[in-house]
Amino acid sequence: MSERMKFSGTFVLFLMFGHYSFAVAAAEWGNQQISSGVMVSPWELAVDGDQVAFVDGGQVMLWVVGQTPRRISGGQNSCRGTQVSGGIVGWMEQIGGKYQAMLWDGQGVRQLSDGRHDGYGDMLISDGKAAWQEPVGGARQIFYWDGQARTQITANMKSREVVRLNGNLLVWNEFGTYAVPRSHIYCYQDQQLTYLARVETSNLGNLWASRSLVVWIGPDSMDDAQVFVAMKGLAPATKRPDGDVNGDLKIDLQDFMIVSSNWLVDCAETPENAACQPE
Numbered sequence: 001m002s003e004r005m006k007f008s009g010t011f012v013l014f015l016m017f018g019h020y021s022f023a024v025a026a027a028e029w030g031n032q033q034i035s036s037g038v039m040v041s042p043w044e045l046a047v048d049g050d051q052v053a054f055v056d057g058g059q060v061m062l063w064v065v066g067q068t069p070r071r072i073s074g075g076q077n078s079c080r081g082t083q084v085s086g087g088i089v090g091w092m093e094q095i096g097g098k099y100q101a102m103l104w105d106g107q108g109v110r111q112l113s114d115g116r117h118d119g120y121g122d123m124l125i126s127d128g129k130a131a132w133q134e135p136v137g138g139a140r141q142i143f144y145w146d147g148q149a150r151t152q153i154t155a156n157m158k159s160r161e162v163v164r165l166n167g168n169l170l171v172w173n174e175f176g177t178y179a180v181p182r183s184h185i186y187c188y189q190d191q192q193l194t195y196l197a198r199v200e201t202s203n204l205g206n207l208w209a210s211r212s213l214v215v216w217i218g219p220d221s222m223d224d225a226q227v228f229v230a231m232k233g234l235a236p237a238t239k240r241p242d243g244d245v246n247g248d249l250k251i252d253l254q255d256f257m258i259v260s261s262n263w264l265v266d267c268a269e270t271p272e273n274a275a276c277q278p279e
């Protein structure tokens with residue numbers, strides 16, 4: 001049988017079976033318009049499960065399958081950076097001229113940021129957890145909401161390119177200067193800050209996280225692009241030096257502040273001390 005005939009036979013089979021499955025798919029899927037405003041932002045759209053969040057006239061709208069869209073934000077202030085995950089909607093809302101991290105938990109709206117800084121970029125929402133960035137001390141810092149309390153995760157002058165949140169796994173990269181093409185990848189999970197990797201590039205757009213894996217594309221020793229993965233159970237990227245109290249691999253004033261704030265605490269003598277309470 002010639003190559004041409006083989007190809008024709010395959011093509012006939014494709015027509016017979018391929019066409020049949022296309023017809024079923026077309027009957028099962030339909031579409032509808034779910035917004036009706038006149039100022040829907042073309043850059044704001046998020047979907048999770050049967051929920052869609054978007055911004056119309058600066059307001060956060062939530063559409064749930066089978067329902068009409070409803071406004072989630074307060075109606076007075078401009079909103080952006082909308083995300084939806086597991087029935088929880090997050091966004092940045094301009095209050096008093098500064099963008100604040102907001103969260104709607106299905107019952108009401110909660111402001112997660114403290115109003116002092118003008119938040120940057122999008123809200124990240126996953127499993128009731130949230131992360132966002134605020135400029136503090138001349139650089140953008142990452143803040144994390146674990147569902148109950150807010151924590152400032154970073155406190156340095158490094159630049160951050162990519163921040164990801166998947167479940168309770170928060171991942172980001174940072175670099176010092178543009179002159180040195182080098183990124184450092186960190187993660188924060190279960191109140192533990194971990195240094196994951198040094199990557200010899202200043203442009204680390206391909207950084208992603210599942211709930212247990214961190215993946216990125218970076219150069220190998222031959223400067224070829226390769227895929228890397230970080231996960232628990234592999235050898236640590238580097239040892240945590242003695243005296244590094246907060247686990248950021250640096251020994252600086254932050255560690256000293258933690259030690260001094262707990263100076264002479266004795267949990268055997270005074271277990272009721274706040275510093276002795278389980279997290």
Ligand SMILES: [Ca+2]
Nearest residue numbers: 244246248250
């Ligand atoms: Ca430290």
